[in-house]
Amino acid sequence: xxxQPLIVVDNVAKEYMRGSExxxxxxxxxxxxxxxxxxxxxxxxxxxxxxxxxxxxGLDQPTSGRIWFDGLxxxxxDEARLARWRTNAVGFVFQxxxxxxxxxxxxxxxxxxxxxxxxxxRRREQVLMxxxxxxxxxxxxxxxxQLSGGEQQRVGIxxxxxxxxxLIVADEPTGDLDHVKSGEILDLLQSLQQELQKTILLVTHDxxxxxxxxxxxxxxxxxxxxxxxxxxxxxxxxEWTVQ
Amino acid sequence: xxxLAYNYRNLQVRxxxxxxxxxxxxxxxAALVIMLAxxxxxxxxxIASGEPENVILLSKGNQDEVLSQMERPLVAxxxxxxxxxxxxxxxxxxxxxxxxxxxxxxxxxxEFHFLQVRGVLPAAFRVHSQLHLLSGRTFRPGQSEVMIxxxxxxTHHFQIGDTLEIGRKQWQIVGVFESRxxxxxxxxxxxxxxxxxxxxxxxxxxxxxxxxxxPQGAEELAERLRNxxxxxxxxxxxxxYYQKQAEQTRLLQTAAWVIAWFMGLGALFGVxxxxxxxxxxxSKEIAVLRILGFPARAILLSFLIEALGIAAVGGSFGVAxxxxxxxxxxxxxxxxxxxxFAFRVDGPIVVCAGIFALLxxxxxxLLPALSAMRVKPLEALR
Numbered sequence: 001x002x003x004q005p006l007i008v009v010d011n012v013a014k015e016y017m018r019g020s021e022x023x024x025x026x027x028x029x030x031x032x033x034x035x036x037x038x039x040x041x042x043x044x045x046x047x048x049x050x051x052x053x054x055x056x057x058g059l060d061q062p063t064s065g066r067i068w069f070d071g072l073x074x075x076x077x078d079e080a081r082l083a084r085w086r087t088n089a090v091g092f093v094f095q096x097x098x099x100x101x102x103x104x105x106x107x108x109x110x111x112x113x114x115x116x117x118x119x120x121x122r123r124r125e126q127v128l129m130x131x132x133x134x135x136x137x138x139x140x141x142x143x144x145x146q147l148s149g150g151e152q153q154r155v156g157i158x159x160x161x162x163x164x165x166x167l168i169v170a171d172e173p174t175g176d177l178d179h180v181k182s183g184e185i186l187d188l189l190q191s192l193q194q195e196l197q198k199t200i201l202l203v204t205h206d207x208x209x210x211x212x213x214x215x216x217x218x219x220x221x222x223x224x225x226x227x228x229x230x231x232x233x234x235x236x237x238x239e240w241t242v243q
Numbered sequence: 244x245x246x247l248a249y250n251y252r253n254l255q256v257r258x259x260x261x262x263x264x265x266x267x268x269x270x271x272x273a274a275l276v277i278m279l280a281x282x283x284x285x286x287x288x289x290i291a292s293g294e295p296e297n298v299i300l301l302s303k304g305n306q307d308e309v310l311s312q313m314e315r316p317l318v319a320x321x322x323x324x325x326x327x328x329x330x331x332x333x334x335x336x337x338x339x340x341x342x343x344x345x346x347x348x349x350x351x352x353x354e355f356h357f358l359q360v361r362g363v364l365p366a367a368f369r370v371h372s373q374l375h376l377l378s379g380r381t382f383r384p385g386q387s388e389v390m391i392x393x394x395x396x397x398t399h400h401f402q403i404g405d406t407l408e409i410g411r412k413q414w415q416i417v418g419v420f421e422s423r424x425x426x427x428x429x430x431x432x433x434x435x436x437x438x439x440x441x442x443x444x445x446x447x448x449x450x451x452x453x454x455x456x457x458p459q460g461a462e463e464l465a466e467r468l469r470n471x472x473x474x475x476x477x478x479x480x481x482x483x484y485y486q487k488q489a490e491q492t493r494l495l496q497t498a499a500w501v502i503a504w505f506m507g508l509g510a511l512f513g514v515x516x517x518x519x520x521x522x523x524x525x526s527k528e529i530a531v532l533r534i535l536g537f538p539a540r541a542i543l544l545s546f547l548i549e550a551l552g553i554a555a556v557g558g559s560f561g562v563a564x565x566x567x568x569x570x571x572x573x574x575x576x577x578x579x580x581x582x583x584f585a586f587r588v589d590g591p592i593v594v595c596a597g598i599f600a601l602l603x604x605x606x607x608x609l610l611p612a613l614s615a616m617r618v619k620p621l622e623a624l625r
Binding site: 054059060080083084086087092094098100101102103107110111112114115159 | 244245246248249252253255256527528530531532533534535536537538620621624
């Protein structure tokens with residue numbers, strides 16, 4: 001882990017109210033993620049891994065605790081500033097791709113760039129570069145319905161990449177793909193981390209997908225219970241007090 | 244801002260719903276344009292009737308020449324009022340007129356209808372300077388001859404040479420005139436004395452029209468006569484007189500707008516329903532746009548644009564459909580008189596109908612757009 005982590009999660013908890021009942025989804029989560037790391041978040045359904053990913057990606061705010069990203073405390077930002085920060089800092093890859101069906105691959109990838117102050121020419125260069133990186137230069141003007149599942153997810157990854165964010169979060173990105181396509185998508189994410197030095201935060205149920213990560217975090221019942229570095233051979237097990 | 248291609252293509256994808264909703268706007272806007280063109284046509288006919296140099300005199304207490312009755316001594320007195328222009332021979336430019344609505348039975352068919360007949364003297368053609376012959380000739384004094392306005396010709400299909408049974412006599416049509424779309428075009432003009440003797444109105448006049456040198460002079464003349472202690476008459480410049488006639492359409496105008504708003508509400512709920520359905524189907528797309536960083540107001544704007552797009556398309560067809568009524572001629576009863584007019588679609592009506600359609604689209608699209616703006620991304624993607 002580098003001296004200056006990209007992400008710091010400090011004693012974060014997340015709770016919801018369901019009627020009069022308080023639901024604790026995350027409790028006392030402390031975590032640091034280094035820049036250019038590939039981290040997999042695993043755990044059973046309902047364990048809180050997607051909630052943690054949403055908090056780190058600035059889609060939700062913690063009930064308590066703080067989150068820093070590259071020195072900026074994102075847990076303090078209001079909704080509008082958080083949205084602006086997300087556009088620049090985070091790329092999102094979804095399980096069901098979530099491309100806009102009426103827009104072409106090119107237009108889908110261009111979407112986040114429309115929020116930045118770029119010339120049309122610059123936008124075009126970046127979109128073409130992103131689609132080239134995912135190997136879809138020949139599918140620019142196809143709409144999602146004309147693409148295979150694997151291709152749609154590639155477009156999704158290009159859209160996540162196009163603003164050159166430091167962090168790419170992927171929530172079950174292979175969950176809707178067959179074995180072969182899943183392997184291709186994971187290869188792609190791995191190469192983004194290795195070649196472009198992107199920090200990847202992957203939520204997955206799939207052990208094969210988690211095995212691609214350099215670090216695996218296991219969550220259970222809202223608590224981080226395991227932090228394993230896959231390549232260094234280090235293995236750490238945390239037991240957090242469940243309140 | 245969410246790209247317009249997103250809205251355009253979504254409208255294209257659900258083209259049936261789009262067209263059905265837009266069609267609602269088409270019908271409402273077309274109806275509005277036609278109603279406004281109808282009122283505009285009547286108003287234009289009334290306004291065209293007035294020459295600013297002319298002052299129309301009516302017997303005291305009357306606002307309409309149909310009921311006005313003035314006697315010869317009074318008429319002779321007002322004709323020589325100060326401010327009345329004179330012709331080359333030094334005679335005052337004054338037109339004594341007898342206006343009657345008379346029964347007429349067409350030769351084929353047994354239904355009576357009314358014809359508006361104005362008996363005038365030769366001076367009338369100098370006072371009503373905008374009136375001129377289209378074909379034929381003017382009637383001869385002392386003869387049972389009439390010239391007809393082109394509105395009358397259009398409505399009743401009369402031709403030069405036809406004879407009309409009016410009163411106890413047969414009157415021959417000898418000419419057709421026009422008067423820049425004025426109410427006179429709905430009238431038959433004939434010799435004053437001939438008409439008066441036919442209907443036993445000798446020495447009685449409906450009105451006298453005095454011509455001043457200038458519009459300003461006409462205003463002053465009317466003012467003087469209204470306030471005169473020696474003559475008891477109603478005096479109005481012609482434009483004001485016909486403007487007052489046109490004001491009778493105010494109630495119709497209000498009714499037209501009330502009807503339009505009610506129909507507009509139908510279109511409004513149509514677009515609201517369509518947009519709510521669209522948002523229901525696209526909540527995940529909205530969520531993704533929000534996650535990518537599009538602010539809530541961009542989502543609001545995007546869905547408003549979509550509703551406005553439907554309204555604009557429907558409204559444009561509505562204006563085009565309504566504009567097809569432009570120039571169509573009809574006859575309409577205004578007070579005790581009938582007026583021939585042409586539906587008149589002009590710039591202000593087009594703008595008005597366009598704004599109406601967009602306003603309905605905006606109001607109909609607002610609630611769905613607000614609900615789109617409030618989509619919670621994480622819940623929508625769950």
